[in-house]
Amino acid sequence: MREISASQITDVVARLCVEANCHLPRDMKACIECSHDAEPWAPAREILERITENYRIADERCQPICQDTGVACVFLEIGQEVHVNGSIEDAVNEGVRRGYTEGYLRKSVVRDPLDRVNTGDNTPAMLYYDLVPGDALKITVAPKGFGSENMSQLKMLKPSDGLQGVKDFVLKVVEDAGPNPCPPIVVGVGVGGTFDKAAYLAKKALMRPVDQRSAEPFYADLEQELLEKINALGIGPQGFGGKTTALAVNIEHYPTHIAGLPVAVNINCHVTRHKTEVL
Amino acid sequence: MAIRVTSPLTREEARKLHSGDSCLISGVIYTARDAAHKRLCELAAQGKELPLDVKDAIIYYVGPTPAREGQAIGSAGPTTSYRMDAYSPTLIALGETGMIGKGKRGPEVIAAMKEHGAVYFGAIGGCGALLSKCVKKAEVIAYEDLGAEAIRRLEVEDFPVVVIIDSEGNNLYETGRKTYLENFT
Numbered sequence: 001m002r003e004i005s006a007s008q009i010t011d012v013v014a015r016l017c018v019e020a021n022c023h024l025p026r027d028m029k030a031c032i033e034c035s036h037d038a039e040p041w042a043p044a045r046e047i048l049e050r051i052t053e054n055y056r057i058a059d060e061r062c063q064p065i066c067q068d069t070g071v072a073c074v075f076l077e078i079g080q081e082v083h084v085n086g087s088i089e090d091a092v093n094e095g096v097r098r099g100y101t102e103g104y105l106r107k108s109v110v111r112d113p114l115d116r117v118n119t120g121d122n123t124p125a126m127l128y129y130d131l132v133p134g135d136a137l138k139i140t141v142a143p144k145g146f147g148s149e150n151m152s153q154l155k156m157l158k159p160s161d162g163l164q165g166v167k168d169f170v171l172k173v174v175e176d177a178g179p180n181p182c183p184p185i186v187v188g189v190g191v192g193g194t195f196d197k198a199a200y201l202a203k204k205a206l207m208r209p210v211d212q213r214s215a216e217p218f219y220a221d222l223e224q225e226l227l228e229k230i231n232a233l234g235i236g237p238q239g240f241g242g243k244t245t246a247l248a249v250n251i252e253h254y255p256t257h258i259a260g261l262p263v264a265v266n267i268n269c270h271v272t273r274h275k276t277e278v279l
Numbered sequence: 280m281a282i283r284v285t286s287p288l289t290r291e292e293a294r295k296l297h298s299g300d301s302c303l304i305s306g307v308i309y310t311a312r313d314a315a316h317k318r319l320c321e322l323a324a325q326g327k328e329l330p331l332d333v334k335d336a337i338i339y340y341v342g343p344t345p346a347r348e349g350q351a352i353g354s355a356g357p358t359t360s361y362r363m364d365a366y367s368p369t370l371i372a373l374g375e376t377g378m379i380g381k382g383k384r385g386p387e388v389i390a391a392m393k394e395h396g397a398v399y400f401g402a403i404g405g406c407g408a409l410l411s412k413c414v415k416k417a418e419v420i421a422y423e424d425l426g427a428e429a430i431r432r433l434e435v436e437d438f439p440v441v442v443i444i445d446s447e448g449n450n451l452y453e454t455g456r457k458t459y460l461e462n463f464t
Binding site (some may be wrong): 041047050051053061063065067069116147178181233234235237238241243269270271 | 314346355359382409428441457
């Protein structure tokens, strides 16, 4: 057994909250710059230039890239040989509290979806646990903005809807979203599992770098095909027209029931943020 | 070439702006999001005075991050506007002439814009760090308990926006996409 203290988790989460919000991942920057060069529509190129200028300012000043510093989605991959001294949940929430307060990040969480009183410190985090072999603890903090979260959808397709049904649904979600989620977007797709598992897979898909295709050729091809179809819709950056509607489509899949074909589409904006550290 | 817009904005000036116009706004604008809009409309329904002068006002849909020492405001980009659709017609009828946000608006808002003469501006979503540089002064004037959602009076200089929907109902989300598709497919 390897001992990891709760305070170590708190320190890492606090730091990752700030770093994820102020510094766009390298793969996202490269993808935005690449899209700019491939964008034939001048007004769209100009918006992509402003987006680039924005994350450079955020980098220089260590200032949030976007004012919606999100709800803190925290993914923990806990090695089975790890023992944490104290409550993991409390440790993560303390990290979020500290990161969002000391890092001048916006507090965007309400304590109850209907009475809507702000918790004042951006807690609680949305926690996802995975038990894995080994003695390491991998922590990923992904601040998730709600302009794009609100444009996400899930559908329980019939097995007879098949591959075409999945493609049609992904395109419908992007079309419905239009300019609302701050395109260019990143599209996370979860196929299979159960109602909740599909949604989890879609969120997890957003953690994969945008320049990394699925390891399985069938899904890698599907990701590429969907990206091309989405970018033929003409929505463009900010919805003012253009080729660059999406930067990537990431698909995760899982076995499912003989009667079902769940599909979840989790949309993220051009500020797709996540930062990982291994303890 | 960008059009210089001064805020407060009269209805007459608002009617001169057209969908697709790039504008630079200077002057005083107010911030309000979901929770503040709800409170404003509740006051209006009771016939009570609002904590800001809505006549000729431009309202910016934003909840900024906290300002660091020496900054007027933290990151301050637009939030998605359709969540304000239930409230905007009331404020437009009371004299609001401009809204700054991002994303689609409902038919009831566009109808009110046409009837009274108001415009819907878009700022670039997800560019909060860049846009914060155009805010020279920020002061909470109401609903401090709402934190980021409090109403703030902002003094802005050359704040960059595009007219998405004008007072005749022309919509850049429809025309921009159509023009692009006609030219490049």
